[in-house]
Amino acid sequence: MQILVAKKIGFCxxxxxxxxxxxxxxxxxxxxxxxxxxxxxxxxxxxxxxxxLEKDGIITINDLKEIKKGYLLIRTHGVPPLVLxxxxxxxxxxxxxxxxxxxxIHKIVTNLKKENYQxxxxxxKDHPEVVGIAGYAGKDxxxxxxxxxxxxxxxxKKLGIVGQTTLFIDNFQKIVLNLIEKAYECRIYNTICFETxxxxxxxxxxxKEVDLMLVVGGKNSxxxxxxxxxxxxxxxxxxxxxxAKDLKFSWFNLKKKIGLTAGASTPIRxxxxxxxxxxxxx
Ligand code: SF4
Numbered sequence: 001m002q003i004l005v006a007k008k009i010g011f012c013x014x015x016x017x018x019x020x021x022x023x024x025x026x027x028x029x030x031x032x033x034x035x036x037x038x039x040x041x042x043x044x045x046x047x048x049x050x051x052x053l054e055k056d057g058i059i060t061i062n063d064l065k066e067i068k069k070g071y072l073l074i075r076t077h078g079v080p081p082l083v084l085x086x087x088x089x090x091x092x093x094x095x096x097x098x099x100x101x102x103x104x105i106h107k108i109v110t111n112l113k114k115e116n117y118q119x120x121x122x123x124x125k126d127h128p129e130v131v132g133i134a135g136y137a138g139k140d141x142x143x144x145x146x147x148x149x150x151x152x153x154x155x156x157k158k159l160g161i162v163g164q165t166t167l168f169i170d171n172f173q174k175i176v177l178n179l180i181e182k183a184y185e186c187r188i189y190n191t192i193c194f195e196t197x198x199x200x201x202x203x204x205x206x207x208k209e210v211d212l213m214l215v216v217g218g219k220n221s222x223x224x225x226x227x228x229x230x231x232x233x234x235x236x237x238x239x240x241x242x243x244a245k246d247l248k249f250s251w252f253n254l255k256k257k258i259g260l261t262a263g264a265s266t267p268i269r270x271x272x273x274x275x276x277x278x279x280x281x282x
Contacts, residue, residue, distance in 0.1 A: 003258045003278055004210060007269055008202040012195035012264035014099030015044050018076045019053075021097045025071050026057055036070030040083065043127060044205045045076045045221035046265040047242060048139040052249075064090060071095055077128040080135020080205060102129060105162050105191045107135045110144040112160030116185060120144060120155075122175050123164025127222055130164055146171075150178055157184040165193035168200065169229075195264055196223050200230055207231045210259035212251060213238040214269050217263030224263030244277040245271050252278075 011019070025037050037058045038125050042050045054060060061067055064086055068244040071093045074084070080096035087094055097105075119137035122144050134141055142153045159179060163172045167193055180186050207213050213231040215238060217224030224240065229237035234257075239251060252258065258278065262271045 001252060001256060001258060003211055003275060004206060005062065005271070006199070006202040006206045006261035008198045009260075009266070011261040011266075012103060012193070012199075014076050014193075014195070015046075015049075015265045017098075017099070017160040018043050018097035019049065021092075021095055022053055022058055022073055023056070025073060025095050029071055034070065036067075037073060037090075038067055038070055039073045039075055040064065040079065040087075041075055042164075042220075043073055044223070044265040046205060046218040046263070046267070048270055049265060049267060057137050059234045060177060064092075067092070074098050075128070076102065078106065078132035079128075080132050099165070099193075101165055101191070101193050102132070105133050105165070106136050107187075108162055108189050109160070109190070111132060112187060113138050115160075117158050117160030118142070118156035120159050120161045120179060121164070122161065122167060122172055124222065126166060129222070131163075131167075133162065144175055144179075145176060145223050147178055150175075150182070155179075159183045159185055159186045161188045162221070163189075166196045166226055167192050168226060169197065170198075196226070199223065199261070200226060203227045204229050204234070205240070206259040206261060207234045207236040210236065210257040211255040212236070212257075213259045213261065214274065215240045215246075215263070216243070216274055217266040218242060220275060221263045221265055224266070225259055227263060241274065244273040247274065247277055249281055255263065 029037050038061050040061055054112050072087050074096045076099045120139040121130055121133050124145055125143045130143055176188055213236050215227045228238055
């Protein structure tokens, strides 16, 4: 049995930056003898990374009400501006680990709002990144996940369109084409992350040539789930695993070529452990 690894795996620059900021903040807080560093929700969508950060002393909270003082790390997906002002008003020290590509969307949306565009966010309504963007987008914004949603929403004639960073470019294009038909003016920004696109392409290429794909990553990670969908669309059998412990060797019966890919927040170490376990059991 042959095992092939996708050409692009490992942390993206946004996740690397967030983890570096987390450890720098932890060091700083320890040197100040006030070791209180919190993240509002998981800083990245990978359970092993979050567990390791918690072991090292970074505490995940779900609501600002849970804390009174300390450093607050803002996750890669960003938060609505109201959350930032609440944290400031509480006197928390904010360390913003929002990915620069997500910050770019916040800026685009803020500027479009000033020019009276209705903001259209193409993405998943409940995803933290979209919730964060929506906070900048004004009351009249709309979130569109699929073309059918267009029938249910009220659109102005002047639209400012952005997308969640982890979207498939094809889905983004399809929805944009439909929106163009419904408005007098559309300002469209391609906000899909190049790191995400590179992983999607590497996964697509690999899934075409193997009998089975394994996607390594957090089950709550949007970019990881997109990789899973790519394999499913090609009808390549696929499993999403969070680590080597989830492997089942019965999956490999009669398979000649196995492909391995991983989400942008999956540490390379976890993918290597999966690879090692498969190789040792061949
Ligand atoms: S996947 Fe892209 S947008 Fe998301 S954190 Fe990484 S670099 Fe930033």
